[in-house]
Amino acid sequence: MRPLTEHTPKPLLKIAGKPLLEHHILRLKSAGFKEVVINTAYLGQQIADFCGDGSQWGIRLQISSEGAPLETAGGIIEALNWLSPEPFLVVNGDVFTDFPFGELRQLRIASGRGHLVLVSNPEHHPGGDFQLTEGKVCQISELAPDGVGDSLTFGGIAVYDPHFFSGYARGKRPLKPLLDDAIERERLSGEHFTGVWNDVGTPERFTALQQSVA
Numbered sequence: 636m637r638p639l640t641e642h643t644p645k646p647l648l649k650i651a652g653k654p655l656l657e658h659h660i661l662r663l664k665s666a667g668f669k670e671v672v673i674n675t676a677y678l679g680q681q682i683a684d685f686c687g688d689g690s691q692w693g694i695r696l697q698i699s700s701e702g703a704p705l706e707t708a709g710g711i712i713e714a715l716n717w718l719s720p721e722p723f724l725v726v727n728g729d730v731f732t733d734f735p736f737g738e739l740r741q742l743r744i745a746s747g748r749g750h751l752v753l754v755s756n757p758e759h760h761p762g763g764d765f766q767l768t769e770g771k772v773c774q775i776s777e778l779a780p781d782g783v784g785d786s787l788t789f790g791g792i793a794v795y796d797p798h799f800f801s802g803y804a805r806g807k808r809p810l811k812p813l814l815d816d817a818i819e820r821e822r823l824s825g826e827h828f829t830g831v832w833n834d835v836g837t838p839e840r841f842t843a844l845q846q847s848v849a
Contacts, residue, residue: 639819639838644678646728647685648841651848655835656682660692666737668724669694671686674710676701709808712800720797727791728840731844733831739794744824747798749817751825753787754832759840764789765818765825772818772825790832 637647646656653661656673663671671694675682679700689696701712711725722744724736732753744750751772756763761788766773775786799817817823833844 637838639841640677641729642678644675644681645835647681648835650845652733655731656685656728656729659728660686660689660694661695662733663724663726663736664692664694666735668736670697670719671695672697672699672714673728674699674701674705674714676704678708703807705807707810708800708803708813709806711795711810712803712808715797715800716799722794722796725793725795729816729835730791730829731833731835731848732790732792732828734790734792734828739792742794744794744796746796747801748796748822748824749799749814750794751814751823751829752790752792753825754790754828756786756788757834759834759836760788763787765814767825770824770826771821772814772823774815774818787816787827790828791834792828843846 647654650653650658660671671689673682673686675698679698683698683700686696686698696718696786699710699717701710701713722742724739726736739750739752742750753765753766753767753772757814763775766775766786799822800813814823833840835841835844
C-alpha cells in the first residue's frame with residue numbers, strides 16, 4: 636500500500652471522509668456490539684490515539700498491541716485475554732463492507748467451532764480460498780460440470796468460539812493452517828455474502844473504492 640501507508644496505517648486511510656476503521660466501529664455499534672478489541676502493529680500508536688477508549692462512539696474499546704506483527708491467528712490469540720468466554724466476531728481492518736454484523740451477533744456456534752463469511756472471488760483473487768457446501772466450508776475440489784461448488788474467497792469476517800484457538804501457543808501464526816485443520820475436523824461453517832465488499836490491498840484498489848463510494 637505504499638506510498639499511502641508511509642505515514643498512515645492502512646485502517647486509518649479514509650473512505651467517504653472516515654477511516655476504514657471508523658466505518659467498522661460505527662457499523663458494529665449500530666449492530667449492538669458494545670465491546671471492541673483492536674489489534675495493532677505497524678504505526679499502532681496512531682490507531683490507539685485515534686480510538687482512545689471508544690467513548691466517542693459509545694463503546695468500550697481495548698488496544699491489543701502486538702509490537703512485531705503476529706499475523707492473523709497470532710493476533711487473535713494474543714487478544715484472547717481481552718475477550719469473554721463467548722464466541723466473538725473478527726473483522727479485518729483493511730476491508731470495506733456493508734455486511735450486516737447484527738446477523739452474526741445472533742449466531743450461535745458450538746465450542747471449538749468457527750463460521751466464515753465468504754464472498755465471490757474478486758478480480759485480484761480469481762482462484763478463491765474455499766468452497767461452500769450446504770453451509771460447511773470445504774477445501775477447493777475439482778469443479779462439477781454444472782458449476783456447483785465454485786470456489787469463494789474468505790472475506791476477512793468470521794465468528795469464532797475461543798476454544799477454536801485452544802492448543803495453539805502465542806506468537807506469530809497465520810490463520811490458514813487453523814482453518815484447514817478446522818475443515819478437516821468439520822468444525823467450520825460459512826455463508827456467501829453478495830453485498831458490498833472490497834479488499835483495500837493496493838493503492839489502485841483503494842483509489843477505485845474511493846471513486847465508487849463517491
